[in-house]
Amino acid sequence: MRWPGKLEHAFAAAVLMVLSAAASLWHVQAIAVEPAAALHAKYDSLRNALLDTGFRRPIHIDSRVRDGSASGDVYAVVDYPFAMATAALATAPNWCDVLILHFNVKFCQVGVNGNSPVLDVRIGRKFDQPLRKTYQVNFTFREISRSPQFLHVQLGSAEGPLNTSNYRIVLQAAPVTGGRTFIQLSYAYDFGTASELAMKAYLATLGRKKVGFSVEGEETDGQPRYVDGMRGAIERNAMRYYLAIEAYLGALSVPSPQQVDRRLSDWFDASERYPLQLREMEREEYLEMKRREIVRQQSAMLTSLPPVAGRQ
Numbered sequence: 001m002r003w004p005g006k007l008e009h010a011f012a013a014a015v016l017m018v019l020s021a022a023a024s025l026w027h028v029q030a031i032a033v034e035p036a037a038a039l040h041a042k043y044d045s046l047r048n049a050l051l052d053t054g055f056r057r058p059i060h061i062d063s064r065v066r067d068g069s070a071s072g073d074v075y076a077v078v079d080y081p082f083a084m085a086t087a088a089l090a091t092a093p094n095w096c097d098v099l100i101l102h103f104n105v106k107f108c109q110v111g112v113n114g115n116s117p118v119l120d121v122r123i124g125r126k127f128d129q130p131l132r133k134t135y136q137v138n139f140t141f142r143e144i145s146r147s148p149q150f151l152h153v154q155l156g157s158a159e160g161p162l163n164t165s166n167y168r169i170v171l172q173a174a175p176v177t178g179g180r181t182f183i184q185l186s187y188a189y190d191f192g193t194a195s196e197l198a199m200k201a202y203l204a205t206l207g208r209k210k211v212g213f214s215v216e217g218e219e220t221d222g223q224p225r226y227v228d229g230m231r232g233a234i235e236r237n238a239m240r241y242y243l244a245i246e247a248y249l250g251a252l253s254v255p256s257p258q259q260v261d262r263r264l265s266d267w268f269d270a271s272e273r274y275p276l277q278l279r280e281m282e283r284e285e286y287l288e289m290k291r292r293e294i295v296r297q298q299s300a301m302l303t304s305l306p307p308v309a310g311r312q
Contacts, residue, residue: 036150039174043182046075054215054224056273061213061238063231071188072234074242078183080249082175085183086151088249089171092117092141095155100290100297101244101267102237103280106134107297110141117141119155126280128289131296139169150174163192171245185242187234211277212236226277236277243270264290 050058063072078085088094096108096119106129107122119141122134139155146152155169170186211226212235219225227235244267251262268286271278 035145035152035172036174039150039172039182039184042075042184043176050077059242061235063212063214063234065230069188069190070230070234072238074185074238076183076242077176078181078246078249080181081179082173082181085173085181085249086146088252089173090143090146090151090153092119094248095119095141096297098244098248100294101247101263102240103286106293107131109297109300113140128292160189164189166190185238187238210236213239213277239274240271240278243267246270260294
């Protein structure tokens with residue numbers, strides 16, 4: 001694998017950040033013998049915290065960067081029945097409709113490798129790009145467990161850009177009171193020296209003022225001091241992908257021809273609730289770009305895609 005000769009560190013770092021949540025969403029915890037019971041126990045432990053969060057909705061975020069690994073978790077309660085959420089999120093093609101909402105995801109299509117669905121995901125910059133200039137990551141989709149009380153799906157990729165590896169995207173979900181669903185969106189990836197240096201270069205330049213959501217103290221004026229650096233990057237993208245899941249589920253209530261525009265509008269509006277962390281572009285710029293990319297995604301055949309410079 002090699003990168004295009006003119007690819008700058010800033011773009012490389014941006015790809016890593018997207019993958020840290022779209023490609024990485026996973027954190028392996030010490031889960032009990034029964035994973036469904038462990039998820040319910042986590043919900044019980046967070047129940048009070050979820051009632052009073054800084055997100056203006058029941059969301060809790062954890063993130064970690066240590067020993068060559070970046071990981072994080074988003075815990076949230078969504079106002080959709082578990083059966084409806086399960087039907088939507090246990091299907092590989094629906095994940096392409098989720099992932100494409102992120103402004104750095106330029107394309108996603110499902111193929112097959114043996115008996116397993118594989119998502120061909122293309123990552124790029126925050127503007128229109130031909131697919132040949134994007135970076136390709138292939139995620140194998142697996143349904144680990146599915147029952148009337150629990151859902152566990154995983155997307156995994158062995159390699160990524162700039163010496164990154166072992167990407168995992170995991171979603172676990174369970175029904176909770178009030179006809180709602182508790183979701184754990186988890187992520188992790190491993191990084192080496194090249195990827196760490198690229199990220200540090202980005203965080204020292206374009207990303208130097210960007211922050212995450214976790215509060216690690218107070219500023220001198222009494223305002224919250226948010227986590228920054230790589231943890232901040234992970235948290236920003238984790239939130240973007242959680243909001244994409246929420247937007248996808250919400251759009252299922254409207255007729256099929258209206259769902260794309262509803263998902264795009266809801267995702268952008270939700271991200272604008274957190275301008276300090278998530279604002280990147282104007283509404284019309286985002287909507288126009290994404291409509292074009294979704295048309296390309298819906299019309300392209302996997303075998304007809306142009307070669308990708310990032311993967312040989």
